[in-house]
Amino acid sequence: MLSPLAAARRRRARAAHRLLQHCDAVQRLPGESRGADQDVEIARERGIPVFHALEEIPTLG
Template structure:
């Protein structure tokens, strides 16, 4: 499955680049286990950041940022088979979950609940 990993990225950072980078690392943490289980992990920021940079994005939260970041997740959800919602407050991740549920896309709140991931953890 193509699985969108959703969780805090900008939330709670005050737009501090170092804190946002830490949040991205937390989003990336389950990626290898998902891959080992046969899935393709996806994070919206992996797509949105280069699009924003190539469009001339300069300041987090600028008009271009707002034009790209949340819509990227919506477009990815049209392609994804599931969502893994990581802990932490995030309006964007909550919106991803809402969209997924509206579209009938499964939402997992624990990595171990994603098909095949429990077996990977046990190996």
């Protein structure tokens, strides 16, 4: 049985992965986060661009 904290983390991870289905791009903010790293990995597997700084994001024109 999962602890309440582990169960909450698992729910948040599943929700984040579902949200990635609707993303055109992902911006990875600085700092350590295993969950964010997993989201980046999934985004890359799906061909979703991943940016690490605002300056990397192309402007819409």
